[in-house]
Amino acid sequence: MQPYIICHMMSSLDGHALTDGWDRAFKKAAGDLYEKLAKTFEFDAWICGRVTMQEVAHDDGYPNGMAKSPIARTHHFVDRNAKVYAVSIDPHGKVGWKTNEALGSHVVEVLTEGVSDDYLAYLQSVGVSYIFAGKSEIDLKQVVDILNKELGCKRLIVEGGPHISGSFVHAGxxxxxxxxxxxxxDGRGEHPASFEVSPGVWKQPSHLILSSAEVQAGGAVWLRYQRG
Structure with a gap:
């Protein structure tokens, strides 16, 4: 049975998701509220893309030359019993994790088979788990299946950014x-919308059914929708 998947986003009134340039105090208050609401979903794993995870990891890169021989492209699990997993969608292996935890959750890198041996050796050295979900592009359905079958994840929350959220919605x-x-x-046209995919990929709207609408402190509104 496929895990229950929630896509949890934070957006300006005009649909922009990136917070850089916003007032610092407002940004912090909004972020705190966003995380508070996220915790109500009681998820097994939270999922973010590379850019978000590089911020979470305080990424300074990783050393080259660590692999002494070719490394097989097979899943590598360090912790199969973590309370929560931090799942990093990182096709080419770029996030420089300093430890195998992110915000108290065990890190699982999602990679393509084109990743370098050096990066795999690096992940092993810091105790990060990793899985493969495609030769050159990530297959999100495969990611979900692996998390379910190998780690027992039954509730997943996708937390950003726009391309990861858009890709999960588009994939149904x-x-x-x-x-x-x-x-x-926000008003800055160059900022992406809350849900995005590569140009030309999204052919028709994804219809949703409103399940609840709640006014939050400070004038924010929390909207929840079920798949149509």
Missing amino acids: LVDEVSVLILPLV
Whole structure:
């Protein structure tokens, strides 16, 4: 049985998801509220893309030359009994983790088979788990299946950014969409929308059914939708 998947987003009133340039105090308050609401979902794993995870990891890169011989492209699990997993969608292996934990969760890197041996050796040296989900591109359905069958994950929350969230919705894998709409108009057209995929990929709208709408402190509104 496929895990229940929630896509949890935070957005300005005009649909922009990136917070850089926002007032610092407002950004912190919004982020705290976003995380507070996320915890109500009681998930087994949270999923982010490379850019977000590089911020979480305080990435300074990783050393080259660690692999002394070729490394097989097979899944590598360090901890199969973690309370929560931090799943990093990182096709080419770029996030420089300093430890195998992110915000109290055990890190699982999701890679393609094109990743370098040096990066795999590095992940092994810091105790990070990793899985392979495609030769050159990530197959998100395969990711979900592996997390379910190998680690027993039954509830997953996708937390960003726009391309990861858009890709999960477009792939038809999301059961619930949760959006925290903030009392802010961003207005910067160059900023991505809350849900994005590569140009030309999204052919038709994904229809949703509103399940709840709650006003939050400070004027934000929390909207929850079920898959239509």
